[in-house]
């Protein structure tokens with residue numbers, strides 16, 4: 001099954017983000033095994049700073065060897081492509097103030113994917129950064145949408161739908177003090193009919209359950225996988241238990 005089809009299956013999936021900069025060689029496999037064991041539905045690999053192409057290849061290979069879930073690249077730069085992954089989120093930081101992050105990096109990456117990584121499934125993704133924004137917001141020169149400005153997020157989501165993005169990733173930033181509000185997620189969900197990811201700052205079962213009840217396609221957590229496998233298990237259970245579709 002193609003990854004996009006898997007993401008669109010109708011139920012809310014949980015995926016685990018692994019940043020190779022924080023999980024160096026040899027540390028990816030244990031994280032993947034723990035996440036798969038806890039019930040995660042896929043692995044995203046990428047990060048905002050300090051990752052080479054070799055590190056990506058190694059991390060993706062390690063992740064593939066350790067578990068059978070799809071491995072998806074979540075690139076922070078054009079150095080983070082790998083032919084060994086199943087798919088790449090072809091991100092455009094739609095609320096960046098720097099055109100490089102909206103279309104420049106993509107123009108650099110596209111011919112590389114076409115010529116060298118054409119086995120990679122490409123999933124165009126509107127990357128919408130809100131609230132804290134984290135390192136992704138800073139590095140991507142985003143103008144993060146304030147947590148309470150649901151209507152602004154919905155306007156971006158509708159524009160992303162009309163432009164034709166296959167997916168939208170609503171991001172509060174890795175390690176954010178708090179995740180995206182349920183109301184903002186609901187506002188985005190109501191106008192964006194394709195694959196919707198949400199992540200950043202999700203640590204507790206209650207917030208995971210509340211976000212899942214809105215019906216995003218994928219809830220992503222990263223930090224808790226590194227910190228506490230039991231918490232990860234509880235969050236995944238909450239995501240799956242709350243799924244309304």
Ligand code: 1GP
Pocket residue numbers: 017171172173174175176198199200201202220221222223224
């Ligand atoms: C970042 O949404 C992910 O894109 C993960 O965030 O590390 O805060 O779970 P956390």
